[in-house]
Amino acid sequence: MAMTATVEHxxxxxxxxxxxxxxxxxxxxxTAYGFWIFLLSDIVMFSCFFAAYAVLVHxxxxxxxxxxxxxxxxxAVETICLLLSSFxxxxxxxxxxxxxxxxxxxxxTVTCVLGLAFLAMEFREFADLVSRGYGPSRSAFLTAFFSLxxxxxxxxxxxxxxxxxxxxxxxxxxxxxxxxxRMTCFALFxxxxxxxxxxxxxxxxxxxxxx
Numbered sequence: 652m653a654m655t656a657t658v659e660h661x662x663x664x665x666x667x668x669x670x671x672x673x674x675x676x677x678x679x680x681x682t683a684y685g686f687w688i689f690l691l692s693d694i695v696m697f698s699c700f701f702a703a704y705a706v707l708v709h710x711x712x713x714x715x716x717x718x719x720x721x722x723x724x725x726x727a728v729e730t731i732c733l734l735l736s737s738f739x740x741x742x743x744x745x746x747x748x749x750x751x752x753x754x755x756x757x758x759x760t761v762t763c764v765l766g767l768a769f770l771a772m773e774f775r776e777f778a779d780l781v782s783r784g785y786g787p788s789r790s791a792f793l794t795a796f797f798s799l800x801x802x803x804x805x806x807x808x809x810x811x812x813x814x815x816x817x818x819x820x821x822x823x824x825x826x827x828x829x830x831x832x833r834m835t836c837f838a839l840f841x842x843x844x845x846x847x848x849x850x851x852x853x854x855x856x857x858x859x860x861x862x
Contacts, residue, residue, distance in 0.1 A: 686836045686840075690843050694847070697850075700799040701799065703795050707794070711792045712790040712792075717792070717856075720785055721856050730852050732772070733769050736765035737841060739761040743759045744838045747834050769807060770811070773804050777801070780793075799855065800851060800855065813837050813840070817837055820833070821834075
């Protein structure tokens with residue numbers, strides 16, 4: 652009886668509002684949720700690479716150890732470039748929210764330049780190791796190293812291409828709702844790469860160089 656009375660005396664306007672708000676979630680929520688699932692799957696993949704590296708780090712087959720081949724100063728500069736690029740990407744997101752084209756293009760350009768600088772230094776490191784005979788086939792340790800760091804480098808390369816695509820879309824179509832959703836996904840992707848690199852820098856280079 653109490654429940655019946657409650658339903659009978661319920662505010663019809665309140666019930667109408669509840670029905671009005673029922674339905675599918677907005678597109679930006681669905682997009683962000685789906686992209687978070689993609690990022691989590693990517694993190695699982697990198698976790699497998701980290702696990703393989705942890706198992707094979709001492710399997711050098713009479714080859715060099717990490718402390719013998721890592722240039723920590725060069726890697727520190729790489730890390731600074733990537734951290735600064737993440738900050739510039741955040742500034743680009745703020746500029747996009749404010750619909751400020753000038754600061755958006757400027758911030759995205761800085762992000763792109765720093766990302767390319769990171770890739771150039773990483774490519775130079777790989778080329779130097781291969782030229783010295785320390786390629787991925789030299790030992791299980793180097794195989795794991797090239798796989799982990801190289802996979803991250805491929806992601807950064809894809810991120811740079813995505814960044815250029817975003818700049819072209821904003822130039823051609825402006826800050827439309829669908830482009831803003833893609834910008835949000837790009838920012839999440841770039842910041843995730845930054846976090847993964849901090850783990851690579853700490854586990855691979857700092858611990859390996861100290862050993």
